[in-house]
Amino acid sequence: MLDIKEVAQNVYLLNVQVPINVDSVNLYLINGEVPTLIDAGTNTPEVIEAVHEGMKYVGMKRLEQVLVTHWHVDHAGAAASFAKEGARILVGSRDYQEWASFVGGQAFGRLNDWAIQEWGVPEKEISGMIKIFQHFRMLTELPNEVSLIEPGQSIMAGDNPLRAVFTAGHTAGHMSFYNERDGLLFSGDMLLPNEIPYPGIWQEEGQVVSGLPSYFESLKVIEALEAQSYMPAHGAPHTNPVARCQEIREQLYYKVEKHRPAESVYLSAVNAGNQKIHPGVLFLKLHYVYGWEQLQKRVG
Numbered sequence: 001m002l003d004i005k006e007v008a009q010n011v012y013l014l015n016v017q018v019p020i021n022v023d024s025v026n027l028y029l030i031n032g033e034v035p036t037l038i039d040a041g042t043n044t045p046e047v048i049e050a051v052h053e054g055m056k057y058v059g060m061k062r063l064e065q066v067l068v069t070h071w072h073v074d075h076a077g078a079a080a081s082f083a084k085e086g087a088r089i090l091v092g093s094r095d096y097q098e099w100a101s102f103v104g105g106q107a108f109g110r111l112n113d114w115a116i117q118e119w120g121v122p123e124k125e126i127s128g129m130i131k132i133f134q135h136f137r138m139l140t141e142l143p144n145e146v147s148l149i150e151p152g153q154s155i156m157a158g159d160n161p162l163r164a165v166f167t168a169g170h171t172a173g174h175m176s177f178y179n180e181r182d183g184l185l186f187s188g189d190m191l192l193p194n195e196i197p198y199p200g201i202w203q204e205e206g207q208v209v210s211g212l213p214s215y216f217e218s219l220k221v222i223e224a225l226e227a228q229s230y231m232p233a234h235g236a237p238h239t240n241p242v243a244r245c246q247e248i249r250e251q252l253y254y255k256v257e258k259h260r261p262a263e264s265v266y267l268s269a270v271n272a273g274n275q276k277i278h279p280g281v282l283f284l285k286l287h288y289v290y291g292w293e294q295l296q297k298r299v300g
Protein backbone atom coordinates (compact mmCIF):
# COMPACT_ATOMS: atom_id res chain seq x y z
CA MET A 1 0.00 0.00 0.00
CA LEU A 2 1.27 3.43 -0.95
CA ASP A 3 2.33 5.50 2.05
CA ILE A 4 2.63 9.07 0.81
CA LYS A 5 1.74 12.50 2.14
CA GLU A 6 2.41 16.11 1.27
CA VAL A 7 4.68 17.52 3.98
CA ALA A 8 5.36 20.93 2.44
CA GLN A 9 4.23 22.64 -0.73
CA ASN A 10 5.03 20.25 -3.61
CA VAL A 11 7.11 18.06 -1.27
CA TYR A 12 5.83 14.53 -0.70
CA LEU A 13 7.13 12.06 1.84
CA LEU A 14 7.05 8.54 0.42
CA ASN A 15 7.76 5.92 3.05
CA VAL A 16 9.00 2.66 1.50
CA GLN A 17 9.75 -0.73 3.01
CA VAL A 18 13.33 -1.97 2.73
CA PRO A 19 14.61 -5.49 3.47
CA ILE A 20 17.12 -4.47 6.14
CA ASN A 21 16.94 -3.81 9.87
CA VAL A 22 15.66 -0.23 9.55
CA ASP A 23 12.42 -1.56 7.96
CA SER A 24 11.55 1.58 6.10
CA VAL A 25 13.05 4.75 4.73
CA ASN A 26 11.57 8.12 3.75
CA LEU A 27 12.07 9.23 0.18
CA TYR A 28 10.97 12.72 -0.83
CA LEU A 29 9.37 13.55 -4.16
CA ILE A 30 9.61 17.23 -5.07
CA ASN A 31 7.29 18.28 -7.85
CA GLY A 32 7.75 21.28 -10.14
CA GLU A 33 10.02 22.43 -12.94
CA VAL A 34 12.73 19.91 -12.00
CA PRO A 35 11.02 16.71 -10.78
CA THR A 36 13.27 15.39 -8.06
CA LEU A 37 13.59 12.41 -5.76
CA ILE A 38 15.66 12.69 -2.59
CA ASP A 39 17.17 9.30 -1.81
CA ALA A 40 16.34 6.18 -3.77
CA GLY A 41 15.73 3.31 -1.34
CA THR A 42 17.13 -0.18 -1.80
CA ASN A 43 17.39 -1.60 -5.30
CA THR A 44 14.34 -3.83 -4.83
CA PRO A 45 11.21 -4.13 -7.02
CA GLU A 46 8.91 -2.99 -4.18
CA VAL A 47 10.79 0.27 -3.80
CA ILE A 48 10.93 1.01 -7.52
CA GLU A 49 7.23 0.21 -7.83
CA ALA A 50 6.40 2.49 -4.89
CA VAL A 51 8.33 5.37 -6.46
CA HIS A 52 6.47 4.90 -9.75
CA GLU A 53 3.15 4.86 -7.93
CA GLY A 54 4.14 7.87 -5.88
CA MET A 55 5.03 9.79 -9.03
CA LYS A 56 1.65 8.90 -10.52
CA TYR A 57 -0.08 10.02 -7.33
CA VAL A 58 1.56 13.45 -7.38
CA GLY A 59 1.25 13.83 -11.14
CA MET A 60 4.94 13.62 -11.91
CA LYS A 61 5.47 12.41 -15.48
CA ARG A 62 9.19 11.93 -15.35
CA LEU A 63 11.95 11.92 -12.82
CA GLU A 64 14.68 14.33 -13.80
CA GLN A 65 17.08 13.70 -10.95
CA VAL A 66 17.80 11.76 -7.80
CA LEU A 67 19.73 13.47 -5.00
CA VAL A 68 21.53 11.00 -2.78
CA THR A 69 22.20 12.03 0.83
CA HIS A 70 24.71 9.21 1.40
CA TRP A 71 25.88 5.95 -0.10
CA HIS A 72 24.18 3.45 2.26
CA VAL A 73 22.00 0.86 0.52
CA ASP A 74 18.67 2.15 1.84
CA HIS A 75 19.48 5.59 0.41
CA ALA A 76 21.49 5.08 -2.77
CA GLY A 77 20.58 1.47 -3.64
CA ALA A 78 17.99 1.99 -6.39
CA ALA A 79 19.63 5.07 -7.93
CA ALA A 80 21.06 3.05 -10.82
CA SER A 81 17.59 1.74 -11.66
CA PHE A 82 16.23 5.27 -11.89
CA ALA A 83 19.27 6.29 -13.94
CA LYS A 84 18.30 3.61 -16.46
CA GLU A 85 14.90 5.30 -16.70
CA GLY A 86 16.60 8.59 -17.56
CA ALA A 87 17.18 10.29 -14.22
CA ARG A 88 20.41 12.10 -13.44
CA ILE A 89 22.03 10.89 -10.22
CA LEU A 90 23.67 13.46 -7.97
CA VAL A 91 25.85 12.29 -5.13
CA GLY A 92 28.55 13.89 -3.01
CA SER A 93 31.99 13.17 -4.40
CA ARG A 94 33.36 11.75 -1.14
CA ASP A 95 30.46 9.37 -0.66
CA TYR A 96 30.62 8.29 -4.28
CA GLN A 97 34.13 6.93 -3.55
CA GLU A 98 32.79 5.07 -0.51
CA TRP A 99 29.91 3.66 -2.52
CA ALA A 100 32.27 2.45 -5.25
CA SER A 101 34.55 0.86 -2.67
CA PHE A 102 31.59 -0.97 -1.13
CA VAL A 103 30.27 -2.23 -4.48
CA GLY A 104 33.81 -3.13 -5.58
CA GLY A 105 34.41 -5.04 -2.34
CA GLN A 106 37.46 -3.06 -1.11
CA ALA A 107 35.43 -1.86 1.88
CA PHE A 108 35.07 -5.47 3.07
CA GLY A 109 38.82 -5.91 3.32
CA ARG A 110 39.14 -2.66 5.21
CA LEU A 111 36.49 -3.68 7.73
CA ASN A 112 38.10 -7.09 8.12
CA ASP A 113 41.61 -5.72 8.79
CA TRP A 114 40.38 -2.97 11.01
CA ALA A 115 38.17 -5.25 13.09
CA ILE A 116 41.01 -7.70 13.74
CA GLN A 117 43.95 -5.34 14.19
CA GLU A 118 42.46 -2.32 15.87
CA TRP A 119 39.31 -3.52 17.54
CA GLY A 120 40.46 -6.98 18.60
CA VAL A 121 37.44 -8.77 17.14
CA PRO A 122 37.94 -12.56 16.99
CA GLU A 123 38.05 -13.76 13.41
CA LYS A 124 35.05 -16.04 13.79
CA GLU A 125 32.89 -13.07 14.73
CA ILE A 126 33.86 -11.13 11.65
CA SER A 127 32.37 -13.55 9.15
CA GLY A 128 28.89 -12.68 10.46
CA MET A 129 29.48 -9.00 9.79
CA ILE A 130 30.92 -9.71 6.35
CA LYS A 131 27.82 -11.80 5.56
CA ILE A 132 25.63 -8.80 6.31
CA PHE A 133 27.83 -6.71 4.02
CA GLN A 134 27.40 -9.33 1.27
CA HIS A 135 23.63 -9.23 1.69
CA PHE A 136 23.64 -5.43 1.57
CA ARG A 137 25.74 -5.48 -1.57
CA MET A 138 22.87 -7.19 -3.42
CA LEU A 139 20.64 -4.23 -2.60
CA THR A 140 22.69 -1.57 -4.35
CA GLU A 141 24.18 -0.86 -7.75
CA LEU A 142 26.59 1.80 -8.90
CA PRO A 143 25.11 3.93 -11.73
CA ASN A 144 27.16 4.10 -14.95
CA GLU A 145 27.21 7.83 -14.69
CA VAL A 146 26.74 10.26 -11.82
CA SER A 147 27.05 14.01 -11.29
CA LEU A 148 29.28 14.70 -8.33
CA ILE A 149 28.14 17.31 -5.85
CA GLU A 150 30.52 19.54 -3.96
CA PRO A 151 29.66 21.14 -0.60
CA GLY A 152 27.82 24.43 -1.00
CA GLN A 153 26.63 23.64 -4.50
CA SER A 154 23.18 24.89 -5.46
CA ILE A 155 20.84 22.43 -7.19
CA MET A 156 17.39 23.23 -8.57
CA ALA A 157 14.80 20.79 -7.22
CA GLY A 158 11.12 21.27 -8.01
CA ASP A 159 10.89 25.07 -8.27
CA ASN A 160 13.45 25.96 -5.62
CA PRO A 161 17.20 25.79 -5.28
CA LEU A 162 18.60 23.40 -2.69
CA ARG A 163 22.00 23.95 -1.18
CA ALA A 164 24.17 20.90 -0.60
CA VAL A 165 25.33 21.06 3.01
CA PHE A 166 28.30 18.88 3.94
CA THR A 167 27.30 16.93 7.04
CA ALA A 168 29.84 14.13 7.47
CA GLY A 169 29.72 11.77 10.45
CA HIS A 170 27.39 8.90 9.62
CA THR A 171 29.36 8.60 6.38
CA ALA A 172 32.47 10.41 5.13
CA GLY A 173 30.59 12.60 2.67
CA HIS A 174 27.00 12.73 3.88
CA MET A 175 25.08 15.62 2.31
CA SER A 176 21.98 17.35 3.59
CA PHE A 177 19.97 19.54 1.25
CA TYR A 178 18.64 22.91 2.32
CA ASN A 179 15.74 24.85 0.84
CA GLU A 180 16.61 28.25 2.24
CA ARG A 181 13.45 29.99 1.03
CA ASP A 182 11.19 27.73 3.07
CA GLY A 183 13.69 26.94 5.84
CA LEU A 184 13.39 23.26 5.01
CA LEU A 185 16.27 20.86 5.58
CA PHE A 186 16.38 17.40 4.02
CA SER A 187 18.60 15.85 6.62
CA GLY A 188 19.06 12.24 5.42
CA ASP A 189 20.45 10.23 8.33
CA MET A 190 22.35 13.20 9.75
CA LEU A 191 19.49 14.43 11.89
CA LEU A 192 16.82 11.93 12.96
CA PRO A 193 14.00 12.57 15.44
CA ASN A 194 14.09 9.22 17.27
CA GLU A 195 17.66 7.99 17.10
CA ILE A 196 21.25 9.06 16.78
CA PRO A 197 22.89 7.67 13.64
CA TYR A 198 25.88 5.43 14.30
CA PRO A 199 29.20 7.11 13.50
CA GLY A 200 30.87 5.70 10.40
CA ILE A 201 34.52 4.85 9.95
CA TRP A 202 36.59 5.80 6.97
CA GLN A 203 40.09 6.45 5.82
CA GLU A 204 41.71 9.87 5.98
CA GLU A 205 45.29 10.22 4.81
CA GLY A 206 45.83 6.49 5.20
CA GLN A 207 44.39 6.41 8.74
CA VAL A 208 41.05 4.95 9.69
CA VAL A 209 39.08 7.49 11.67
CA SER A 210 35.76 7.50 13.48
CA GLY A 211 33.04 9.74 12.09
CA LEU A 212 32.02 10.95 15.55
CA PRO A 213 34.22 14.08 15.69
CA SER A 214 32.93 15.07 12.24
CA TYR A 215 29.39 14.43 13.41
CA PHE A 216 29.81 17.00 16.17
CA GLU A 217 31.06 19.50 13.58
CA SER A 218 28.03 18.76 11.40
CA LEU A 219 25.66 19.42 14.29
CA LYS A 220 27.14 22.93 14.46
CA VAL A 221 26.75 23.39 10.72
CA ILE A 222 23.08 22.44 10.91
CA GLU A 223 22.42 24.72 13.87
CA ALA A 224 23.94 27.64 11.97
CA LEU A 225 21.40 27.20 9.14
CA GLU A 226 18.57 28.16 11.50
CA ALA A 227 16.19 25.99 9.50
CA GLN A 228 12.51 25.92 10.42
CA SER A 229 12.06 22.20 10.06
CA TYR A 230 13.82 19.03 8.96
CA MET A 231 12.76 16.13 6.78
CA PRO A 232 14.63 13.07 8.03
CA ALA A 233 15.19 9.78 6.22
CA HIS A 234 13.72 7.81 9.14
CA GLY A 235 10.89 9.02 11.38
CA ALA A 236 8.49 11.92 10.93
CA PRO A 237 9.39 15.46 9.83
CA HIS A 238 9.89 17.85 12.71
CA THR A 239 10.22 21.53 13.45
CA ASN A 240 13.14 23.02 15.38
CA PRO A 241 16.23 21.14 14.18
CA VAL A 242 18.37 23.27 16.49
CA ALA A 243 16.68 21.81 19.57
CA ARG A 244 17.22 18.30 18.23
CA CYS A 245 20.92 19.02 17.60
CA GLN A 246 21.32 20.19 21.19
CA GLU A 247 19.54 17.14 22.54
CA ILE A 248 21.74 14.79 20.49
CA ARG A 249 24.92 16.60 21.55
CA GLU A 250 24.02 16.23 25.22
CA GLN A 251 23.21 12.55 24.85
CA LEU A 252 26.48 11.91 23.05
CA TYR A 253 28.56 13.82 25.59
CA TYR A 254 26.95 11.81 28.33
CA LYS A 255 27.81 8.52 26.61
CA VAL A 256 31.39 9.57 25.92
CA GLU A 257 31.86 10.69 29.50
CA LYS A 258 30.34 7.56 30.99
CA HIS A 259 32.32 5.17 28.82
CA ARG A 260 35.11 3.20 30.50
CA PRO A 261 37.29 1.50 27.91
CA ALA A 262 37.93 -2.23 28.29
CA GLU A 263 41.06 -3.94 26.95
CA SER A 264 39.85 -3.65 23.40
CA VAL A 265 37.07 -1.98 21.48
CA TYR A 266 35.60 -5.43 20.92
CA LEU A 267 35.45 -6.24 24.65
CA SER A 268 33.89 -2.86 25.37
CA ALA A 269 31.29 -3.49 22.69
CA VAL A 270 30.38 -6.94 23.99
CA ASN A 271 30.32 -5.84 27.62
CA ALA A 272 27.97 -3.04 26.70
CA GLY A 273 25.38 -5.73 26.05
CA ASN A 274 25.17 -9.25 27.35
CA GLN A 275 25.81 -12.81 26.12
CA LYS A 276 26.10 -13.42 22.42
CA ILE A 277 25.13 -10.53 20.23
CA HIS A 278 23.90 -10.49 16.67
CA PRO A 279 26.68 -9.54 14.20
CA GLY A 280 24.63 -6.54 13.05
CA VAL A 281 24.38 -5.27 16.62
CA LEU A 282 28.08 -5.94 17.15
CA PHE A 283 28.86 -3.94 14.02
CA LEU A 284 26.95 -0.93 15.38
CA LYS A 285 28.39 -1.20 18.89
CA LEU A 286 31.94 -1.35 17.58
CA HIS A 287 31.34 1.89 15.70
CA TYR A 288 29.86 3.63 18.75
CA VAL A 289 32.56 2.48 21.17
CA TYR A 290 35.33 3.37 18.75
CA GLY A 291 33.81 6.84 18.34
CA TRP A 292 33.55 7.42 22.10
CA GLU A 293 37.15 6.31 22.62
CA GLN A 294 38.44 8.52 19.81
CA LEU A 295 36.69 11.49 21.38
CA GLN A 296 37.99 10.67 24.86
CA LYS A 297 41.51 10.67 23.42
CA ARG A 298 40.97 14.07 21.86
CA VAL A 299 39.72 15.61 25.05
CA GLY A 300 42.46 13.80 27.01
Ligand SMILES: [Zn+2]
Binds near residue numbers: 072074189233
Ligand atom coordinates in the same frame (compact mmCIF):
# COMPACT_ATOMS: atom_id res chain seq x y z
ZN1 LIG B 1 19.36 5.22 6.67
